[in-house]
Amino acid sequence: MTRYEQLAQSLRRQIQNQIWLPGDKLPSLRESCRQSGLSLMTVLQAYQLLESQGLVVARPQSGYYVAPDPAPLPDSSRTLHPSEQVGINDAIFDILQAAKDPAIVPFGSAFPDATLFPQPRLARSLASAVRRMSPFSAVANLPPGNEDLRRSIAQRYAQQGMEVAPDDIVITSGAMESLGLSLQAVTEPGDWVAIESPAFYGVLQAIERRQLKAVAIPTDVQTGIDLAALADALARYPIRACWFMSNFQNPLGASMPRDKKQRLVAMLAEHGVALIEDDVYHELYFGTERPAPLRAFDPQGSTVLHCASFSKSLAPGFRVGWVAAGPHAARIQRLQLMSTLSASVPTQLALADYLHQSGYEAHLRRLRRQLELRQVAMYRGIQQAFPEEVSISRPQGGYFLWLTLGKGRDARTLYRQALARGISIAPGHMFTAGDQFRDCIRLNSSFVWDARHQQAIETLGALVRGL
Ligand SMILES: Cc1ncc(COP(=O)(O)O)c(C=O)c1O
Numbered sequence: 001m002t003r004y005e006q007l008a009q010s011l012r013r014q015i016q017n018q019i020w021l022p023g024d025k026l027p028s029l030r031e032s033c034r035q036s037g038l039s040l041m042t043v044l045q046a047y048q049l050l051e052s053q054g055l056v057v058a059r060p061q062s063g064y065y066v067a068p069d070p071a072p073l074p075d076s077s078r079t080l081h082p083s084e085q086v087g088i089n090d091a092i093f094d095i096l097q098a099a100k101d102p103a104i105v106p107f108g109s110a111f112p113d114a115t116l117f118p119q120p121r122l123a124r125s126l127a128s129a130v131r132r133m134s135p136f137s138a139v140a141n142l143p144p145g146n147e148d149l150r151r152s153i154a155q156r157y158a159q160q161g162m163e164v165a166p167d168d169i170v171i172t173s174g175a176m177e178s179l180g181l182s183l184q185a186v187t188e189p190g191d192w193v194a195i196e197s198p199a200f201y202g203v204l205q206a207i208e209r210r211q212l213k214a215v216a217i218p219t220d221v222q223t224g225i226d227l228a229a230l231a232d233a234l235a236r237y238p239i240r241a242c243w244f245m246s247n248f249q250n251p252l253g254a255s256m257p258r259d260k261k262q263r264l265v266a267m268l269a270e271h272g273v274a275l276i277e278d279d280v281y282h283e284l285y286f287g288t289e290r291p292a293p294l295r296a297f298d299p300q301g302s303t304v305l306h307c308a309s310f311s312k313s314l315a316p317g318f319r320v321g322w323v324a325a326g327p328h329a330a331r332i333q334r335l336q337l338m339s340t341l342s343a344s345v346p347t348q349l350a351l352a353d354y355l356h357q358s359g360y361e362a363h364l365r366r367l368r369r370q371l372e373l374r375q376v377a378m379y380r381g382i383q384q385a386f387p388e389e390v391s392i393s394r395p396q397g398g399y400f401l402w403l404t405l406g407k408g409r410d411a412r413t414l415y416r417q418a419l420a421r422g423i424s425i426a427p428g429h430m431f432t433a434g435d436q437f438r439d440c441i442r443l444n445s446s447f448v449w450d451a452r453h454q455q456a457i458e459t460l461g462a463l464v465r466g467l
Contacts, residue, residue, distance in 0.1 A: 004049065025062075028063050047064050050064075082215050092205075105422060107443045116371075117314060117363075121354070128350075130346050133345070151166045152355040153166075164295075169322050169325070171322050172322060172323060173340060175307050181336055185305070192213045200251065242276065248400075253395025269303045275294060277293055306324040308322060318344075374449055400442050401442070402441075408439070409439050
């Protein structure tokens with residue numbers, strides 16, 4: 001949190017605790033500078049932030065006063081974290097690098113176990129696609145991307161009861177590109193965007209790149225974002241877009257219940273706020289029923305831009321993703337043409353070929369079963385090796401476990417100690433632009449439960465006890 005945000009937060013608390021009542025004159029800028037030791041500019045920014053939130057009013061030549069009817073304050077259990085500047089901690093890069101080293105147990109990695117995918121079958125599709133590729137295919141597959149592939153994706157939407165036309169879909173280089181382009185399509189630099197807290201670090205990076213301001217909405221480990229806190233945020237900030245995951249959220253593994261998804265989409269449609277849905281883990285459900293995306297509650301596709309990819313379910317290295325962008329599809333195509341031009345053509349053709357054959361569903365059934373068995377094994381291993389007070393999430397899909405170690409146990413220290421013993425973990429501070437989640441870690445449960453991984457969990461458990 002920046003210094004002026006800290007000052008604004010402390011003034012906000014004072015108003016909340018009725019130290020200052022509606023109509024009271026707040027300390028002058030000069031007085032505040034003297035008391036806090038901050039510069040005039042920093043103090044002014046704090047007062048302006050409170051003004052933009054409807055908590056104080058400026059009276060020319062007189063100063064700042066508590067608003068006669070200050071906007072209701074959120075209760076402290078769902079405090080919003082506004083952040084005018086999202087700066088990504090440098091640690092993320094180091095943490096991702098460490099996850100690449102094969103000598104290191106990659107519990108901190110975001111990638112699923114590479115051996116879970118039908119490599120030989122994909123290799124055949126890739127070889128056949130390259131053999132059949134026409135010299136004109138680079139041009140033919142410019143945005144929105146390969147038509148066969150878009151039609152196969154549209155058919156999968158139709159199987160879930162969603163009408164998405166192939167022309168509403170833009171193929172991208174993984175979901176990362178579809179999410180970034182969607183954000184670019186619906187915001188201008190300086191706009192406010194609501195994100196989850198904790199959030200996938202890719203969100204924080206995209207927001208930083210686009211120079212947006214973020215409001216972090218508290219997110220429950222089981223049911224996802226707090227809708228009341230989101231309603232508060234919509235009332236206080238001119239939010240242009242939201243970036244949320246409704247299924248197997250990264251890093252918590254949270255999934256929103258159906259009725260919550262419906263209420264969320266209705267709330268955003270009413271406010272005219274675009275919803276960028278990151279749904280990269282949608283195929284990795286353990287139950288019998290495929291969870292609906294938020295897009296299912298937006299039949300016209302006018303609110304939700306649904307972003308997904310094959311990276312987590314079929315072909316991690318192929319870098320093929322898409323966005324079902326509805327009315328935004330044309331703008332997204334133009335933005336793609338002006339940036340990366342198009343997704344790689346051979347991998348698009350290979351996936352179009354693969355999806356035409358039967359086999360994807362059988363692969364997905366095997367993959368889900370393996371991920372569930374591995375999650376159970378790792379969950380039990382953690383229960384046995386870690387102190388009892390450590391809480392462990394139990395997602396119904398995906399491959400992340402979120403652990404809260406308990407106050408006073410610093411995940412960064414654990415990260416350093418674990419890395420020295422050849423184990424990577426993802427410490428909680430990777431998932432926030434603020435300073436929360438210091439006692440949390442995310443572990444990747446997609447790896448086979450063998451002696452090496454069991455030993456690594458036991459080592460982590462011992463390190464946690466020693467913290
Ligand atoms: C939540 C989330 N969104 C998006 C991505 C990026 O997906 P892709 O590899 O398809 O670009 C990831 C990858 O880790 C992710 O975890």
